[in-house]
Amino acid sequence: MFARIFKPAKTAMQSGRAKTTQWVLEFEAATARRIDPLMGWTSADETASGQVRLKFDSQEEAVAYAERNKLPFRIDAPRVQIPNPKAYSDNFAFQRRKPWTH
Numbered sequence: 001m002f003a004r005i006f007k008p009a010k011t012a013m014q015s016g017r018a019k020t021t022q023w024v025l026e027f028e029a030a031t032a033r034r035i036d037p038l039m040g041w042t043s044a045d046e047t048a049s050g051q052v053r054l055k056f057d058s059q060e061e062a063v064a065y066a067e068r069n070k071l072p073f074r075i076d077a078p079r080v081q082i083p084n085p086k087a088y089s090d091n092f093a094f095q096r097r098k099p100w101t102h
Contacts, residue, residue, distance in 0.1 A: 006076040
């Protein structure tokens, strides 16, 4: 089993950054998922690939856990989000590229 260590991104359904401070160790699937011919459900051979997610307070703790249990792992660095400041008055600026209409 191969493990992936990453910091989860902010979901699109919230404006805050909840649940993005911890690091997650997640196992990647060794085999591809397949569709059950009878029910049409997607299934996998192993439980760890889709259901086991370990959370750690820091990246070092996650790496130490993987090394202690002799798990091969990959670290995905978190992407830095650059804030794009906006003001309401920019909707009515003369330099606006498109006219403001309803």
